[in-house]
Amino acid sequence: MSTLFEEVPASFGDDVPVRRVTLTVNGEQRAANVEPRLLLAHLLRNGFRLTGTHTGCDTTNCGACTVLYDGVPVKSCTMFAVQADGHDIGTVEGLATASELHPIQEGFKDEHGLQCGFCTPGMMLAAKALLDENPNPSEDEIRWALSGNLCRCTGYQNIVKAVMWAADKLGGAADDSDDGSADGAGSDAGEEG
């Protein structure tokens, strides 16, 4: 963003309080002047243009806005941006490197763990928090860890499989006899890159 100028809305009354927040987003230091009432989700989406964090329900139910807050999944639509001051925020944009997808992303694609894609970023971040803490979760543990995230398309079964796929890949890269691509997947499963 340019440092030459910062446009301030003409309507901005002198009585509107502004707070400076400084936070780490996907490993990068970011700062912004915000109204105290600005929600974290909106700072990420509208301020930093990290639009992978979606807002679905506004009431902390759907989890589409899930981000990692010092590694813990939180719902950024019911958290103020100022509460993130000094903290470390991880969003979906931070999952992949320039050349490589995170195994959770690969798993979601390979197991058809998404359809419309709207819940997917939040779902993957909740899954990442789980796998960071418990690299070998059972199906029940996965279902419980994801129970704060709603999906209307998939019925969850493939999401559970996607998380197991990622757990396998993260844990068992050495004994990877099966590349995970099911019948007929060959031509496309490996096209990333």
Add this chain to the structure above:
Amino acid sequence: MALDEIKIGGLGASRRRVEDNRFIRGKGNYIDDIVLPGMLHMEILRSPLAHARIRSIDASAAWAIPGVRMVLTGEMLAARNLAWMPTLSYDTQAVLATDKVRFQGQEVACVVADDPYIAKDGCEAIVVDYEPLPPIVNPTQAKAPDAPLIRDDKTGQDSNVVFDWEVGDREGTDRAFAEADVVSTIEMHYPRSHPSPIEACGSIADFNRATSKLTVYMTTQAPHIIRAAVALVAELPEHMIRIVSPDLGGGFGNKVPVYPGYVVSILASILLERPVKWIEDKSGNLISTGFGRDIYLKGEMALRNDGRILGVRMHTDSDHGAFFSDAQPSKFKVGLMHSAFSCYDIGAAHLTAQGVYTNKAPGGVAYRCSFRVTEAMFFQERMVQAAASDLGMDQAEFRRINLVRDDDFPHRTPWGFLTDSGQYGKCLDLGLEAIGYEDFLRQKEEARRRGRLLGIGISTMTEPLGAGNSREYDILGIKMFDSAELKVHMTGKALLRTGAKTQGQGHETTWAQIVAHELGIPAEDVLVEEGDTDTAPFGMGTYASRSTPVAGAAVAMVSRKIRAKARRIAAHLLEVSEEDIEWELGRFSVRGAPDRGVTIQECAIAAYSNMPDGMEPGLENNAYYDPPNLTWPFACYIATVEVDPETGVWDVLRVVAVDDCGVRINPMIVEGQIMGGLTEAYAMANMQFITFDEDGNCIGSNYMDYLLPTAWETPGFELHEVVTPCPHHPIGAKGIGECATVGGPAAFVNAVIDAIGDAGVRNIDMPLLPDRVHEAITAGHDVSGAPPVKTEP
């Protein structure tokens, strides 16, 4: 050597999805992700009351807020003849209320401001003076002699009845009932439910005064229909309107209609000459936009002692809310309700239907349902269970006796549909075997002796998917066909566009597979685009499971046109006559000399560099496909449950699904559709509904009240397949997107009713909440879920 079709991602390949590459990176492009230079933001002020006269609206405090650019009210719209708009069912709907509000959540005013927070501040600053009127929340109240008239805006409307309609053979059905050994009756309410995609609705209207062009980014499943509607409502020239439907965060029918927010954002952009973005919040979505169901049944079946169904009589009362805005074929007032019992060989049938206005949100649009077939098949399978029980027959055996047999196709139903293919008995047997039917019945008896309540529910159904044909199906007179346009570039790569609009169904992946199947061009070489009316061919959009049956067929047909031209090019290149050319996947060769051949890619470059004399250059074409019939997939869903008699809580033990949707283009995607549908079926049976209290307050206006199942509650699914190709679809496919939502709910409800069978209960209205089930068990009577619900302690 012929190509390996699976390797090139053709028909039958569980090809991984192309669209996922952006979604898993958070790089989807949903409506709220789009930012235009100079964009303003709009919020809607909604009515807190269900029925009230508007005495006055004072917006002066809103105008005074710094950053508020405009406040729009019904009065302002009325001055431009825009206060009312036509619905998809030949009714009118208020854009912003002028005279009265007719449901809680109705749009009353809009505020446009520099950012959405200021726009919300503006809405809060508007003072509306309401004079409350008595609200109506169900058909009985609506039809009461002293009921207040909801639609006093309509001349000639002197009651709250929207329509009376009937179909079928009244006399023949009366005769069947006169001959019956047993008459089985049942009454129930299919509750109001909301499709509730996680992403709500939204639009960005961008009117450019310099070019007179209006571009609207909009969450719509049917962009071309919207373009026509905007042209008519806003009186703008259609060629100067561009509708762009970006990535949609789910649709399920919710994103078919035209909503006031879209219309007002367009007007605001025209007046302010700046882009105006409206992003609906979840509550606004749940309380004001298209719902599904909310319909009451009185069903009767005429039965012979040997188990044969002689006739069916149904009466439905549908609650349409304040405006009749169903998106459905214009000939059929309760959608395709009369497709009930299409999988059974029944003698005669008669349906009467009445629709009413109430002080509830308008809609009655299909929710993951081809025009009320969800209700039709639910009523059917609940009636079938009651009938079998009245005859003292086994559930499965009663179905087997009455299912249409494989050699009876084509089969004309008494209500006039023509089902054309299926192996119903095979599907039922496969389902019973998979669930271990006989074993379960033994376990159930054993458990009962120990005080545990186990139950098994079956739901078998065929449903009409893929409207048109155009003879019978239209929306507002526009015939229901669909389209595809294919451009093969000179290097053999291709661009495909259709008139459908994916919302998660994976069109970008599957359409390319159809091209691969027809032309041998690898699927990864085909780019699929949809949703932009400036580039996509005219089509009716995606809903009612119509994309594969109609647009998918158009993709096959346009590919065949391309292949026909490529064949002529091949003959030219190989210097033989066209009759001597043979086709194998991806390659033409000379008959009798298979080594002499050219690939489709070689034909493509020749189309631009070495075409035969007199041939029009290029390798592009389009196809408009009008299907000869609907497609008729069949499904058998079986659920087993255990009910806790102490609490009324029920748990799903197993779910078996047998689906026959004809040829599967991408089996992975088909299974994804089935599992998603089963989850919504489970949701409706278990927890998901919208109801109203005596004052017309919407119960279910957010995700704390409107319960959706999470990964924790949702059961696992066991899927099986049978393939009976559709005889008229070019690649033999049938619709599948909605089957499980349509057929699934009855399996769960039948299972719970079966489990508590000893209580003498015929029906509990969905959702089967623990208190309802507990009341049924302890009091031994049916439990109604019809509104109003009591909210007093």
